[in-house]
Amino acid sequence: MSVPYVLLGLLEDSPRHGYELKRDYDSLFAQSKQVKFGQIYATLGRLERDGLIDLAGEERGQGPDRKRYAITGEGVTDLEQWLSEPEPAEPNLQSVLFTKVVLALFSDRPAQPYLEAQRAEHLKRMRELTRIKEEGRLAAALASDYALFHLEADLRWMELASARLTRLEKEVKR
Amino acid sequence: MTVDVKEDLIVTTGALPAAIVASGIVKTYKQGDEVIHALRGVDLTVEQGEFLAITGASGSGKSTLLHILGGLDRPDGGEVLLEGRRISELSDEDLSIVRRRRLGFVLQFFNLLPTLSAVENAAFPLMLDGKSDAIDLARASLDSVGLGGRAEHRPGHLSGGEQQRVALARALVTQPAVVLADEPTGNLDSLTGEDILKLLRRTADAGQTIVMVTHDARSASYADRVVRLVDGLVVDQDNGA
Numbered sequence: 001m002s003v004p005y006v007l008l009g010l011l012e013d014s015p016r017h018g019y020e021l022k023r024d025y026d027s028l029f030a031q032s033k034q035v036k037f038g039q040i041y042a043t044l045g046r047l048e049r050d051g052l053i054d055l056a057g058e059e060r061g062q063g064p065d066r067k068r069y070a071i072t073g074e075g076v077t078d079l080e081q082w083l084s085e086p087e088p089a090e091p092n093l094q095s096v097l098f099t100k101v102v103l104a105l106f107s108d109r110p111a112q113p114y115l116e117a118q119r120a121e122h123l124k125r126m127r128e129l130t131r132i133k134e135e136g137r138l139a140a141a142l143a144s145d146y147a148l149f150h151l152e153a154d155l156r157w158m159e160l161a162s163a164r165l166t167r168l169e170k171e172v173k174r
Numbered sequence: 175m176t177v178d179v180k181e182d183l184i185v186t187t188g189a190l191p192a193a194i195v196a197s198g199i200v201k202t203y204k205q206g207d208e209v210i211h212a213l214r215g216v217d218l219t220v221e222q223g224e225f226l227a228i229t230g231a232s233g234s235g236k237s238t239l240l241h242i243l244g245g246l247d248r249p250d251g252g253e254v255l256l257e258g259r260r261i262s263e264l265s266d267e268d269l270s271i272v273r274r275r276r277l278g279f280v281l282q283f284f285n286l287l288p289t290l291s292a293v294e295n296a297a298f299p300l301m302l303d304g305k306s307d308a309i310d311l312a313r314a315s316l317d318s319v320g321l322g323g324r325a326e327h328r329p330g331h332l333s334g335g336e337q338q339r340v341a342l343a344r345a346l347v348t349q350p351a352v353v354l355a356d357e358p359t360g361n362l363d364s365l366t367g368e369d370i371l372k373l374l375r376r377t378a379d380a381g382q383t384i385v386m387v388t389h390d391a392r393s394a395s396y397a398d399r400v401v402r403l404v405d406g407l408v409v410d411q412d413n414g415a
Contacts, residue, residue, distance in 0.1 A: 116409075119402075126395035134375065148392050155391045159231070 003035060004043050008052060008071055008079040015056040015070040018044060028139065044069060052078055097154060101161055105169045112165060115158050122151050122158075191258030193352050193383040194220040194243055200251035201238050201406075212238045214406040215252070220352065220385055225378035227397035228387045235406040237356055240387045244277055244354045245269045257351050274299050278345025280355040284337040286329040286344075292316060292336075293325040296343040315343040319373055335366035342373060346382070353377070355386040359393055371396045 003025075010016060010024050018040050026034045044067075047053045052075035059066040071079070097118065104111040129144040129151075136144070161168070201213040212235045220226050230236040241247035243254060245261050253262045261272060279285075286295045294301075297312030305311070316322050319339040329337050338358060345353050355374065359367030375396045378384050386397060394400045401408050 123391065123395065123400050126391060127397075127400075130392075130395040134372065148395070152391050 003039060004047055004052075005079055005082045007040070007043055007047065008075050011053055011069055011071040012076060012079060015068050017066075017068050021069075029143075047075070051075075097158065097161075101165075102168070102172055105165070106172045111169075112162065115162050119155060119158055122155055126151050190222055191255070192219050193222050193224070193257060194218070194385070195255040195258075196239075196243060196252065198252035199239065199242055199249045199254070201235070201242065201247070201249050211406050213242070213249070216403075216406070216408055218243075218401065218408065220383060222383055223378070223381050224399065225375065225384045225397045226386070227394035227400045228385065228403060229389060229391065229394045229400055230403035232389060234403040236387045236389075236403045239403065240354055240356050240385065243352075243385060244279065245273050274302060275348055276351045278348065278350040278353040280338070280341050280345050280353060280358045282357040282360040284329070284334075284341045284361075286337055286340055288329050291326050291328055292321065292332065292340045292343075295329065295340050296347055298344060299348050312343065312347050315347040316340070318346065319343045333366070334362050335369055338362060338366075338370050339373070342370070342377075346377065352383045352385060355384065357388055358386065359388070359390070367393070 006025055006029060007021055010021055016024070018037070021044075022035060022037055022040050025040070029035075044053065048055070048069070052072055053069045054072050055067060056070035057068040059068075100114055101111045104114060126148055129148050133141040133144045196216060196218045199213050199216040199218075201211075203210040203212055216235075216239060218239075228236045228239060238247065242249050245254075245256075245264075249262065253260055255261070256272065256276060259272075261269060264272060287298065290298070293309060293312045293316060296315050297308040300308035300311060313322065313325060316325050316339075319342050321336060321339045321343065324332060324336060327336075329340065332340065338361075342353075342358075345355075353374075358374070359370050362370065371393055374384055374386065378398070384397075386393070388394050403409070
């Protein structure tokens with residue numbers, strides 16, 4: 001989960017209100033799905049509890065938006081560590097696709113129609129992402145490319161799985 | 175003359191004919207004693223202004239299909255209508271005229287003439303037809319692919335991406351009904367390839383009909399619609415809606 005670290009990074013740049021954090025988060029990272037206010041405030045609460053951020057000022061008025069937050073020294077250390085640490089090289093979508101195929105065959109259902117549908121879904125999304133690349137700024141284009149390369153890898157795997165369904169079925173039902 | 179049902183339909187509806195209508199395309203090769211069914215009855219319609227990608231693994235028949243759509247190869251069965259006109263029945267001579275005037279080709283290895291300059295290469299299809307304004311039109315076509323500044327260079331002095339732009343300018347110079355592209359980025363690095371795909375996309379957005387064959391899903395995602403061939407048959411059609 002990278003939301004806490006994104007907030008730390010934004011707060012390291014300068015102290016911010018919750019709504020500013022949401023705005024900047026969405027503009028930098030939300031290519032398809034925006035972050036919810038609820039998640040921002042819940043995350044800020046946890047970061048404050050853990051001593052990674054501090055209240056930098058509180059204005060008069062009602063509601064959570066009167067609070068301004070700043071990063072602490074501990075927060076910077078945490079952020080730096082996360083930024084330099086490689087993520088476990090886990091496959092992301094593949095495990096779901098794989099599970100659906102194996103489970104379908106195991107339960108005597110055909111897996112090919114699912115793979116066809118998934119392929120169409122992937123191709124459709126790839127076209128959308130390519131359109132975003134055409135219109136967007138460089139950051140949006142690179143985020144799209146990241147997704148495109150991953151979806152392409154999924155497609156290759158689906159191609160391979162399609163060609164081997166008969167053998168796979170024998171194996172899972174043994 | 176026999177009445178063609180499809181041509182009849184076009185007349186009665188009064189609509190623009192599709193750029194390409196291929197129906198029941200069959201193509202078989204013999205390799206020694208073995209008979210290879212490259213295409214087993216492909217139906218495909220390409221609307222005017224559409225950018226269609228044909229994908230499939232190698233050996234799926236996609237290049238064979240493109241060659242048949244472009245009149246470079248004749249099918250064993252089925253027929254191809256280009257702008258409502260049956261090309262499968264044309265003589266070789268008429269077919270080569272239709273190819274030159276109504277179709278533009280962009281191939282993997284550029285296929286430029288090494289002794290001609292970029293602008294002469296781009297003008298080539300028009301020069302074969304003896305058009306006096308061939309060079310002027312070719313210059314405009316080179317400008318449209320962003321290569322106006324390299325018009326006098328020979329292919330050997332151009333990068334791969336630039337050579338492919340010349341090939342695209344040549345394909346577009348006749349204002350063809352359809353541009354047929356066979357793995358147009360297959361011989362380019364990925365960044366240069368992307369420039370060519372963006373150029374194809376922009377050309378399509380300006381109203382040009384394009385059919386592109388590619389094995390690569392990322393390239394295909396520049397198109398409006400993707401069809402996939404497996405063992406000589408269209409197995410899925412994904413329409414952009």
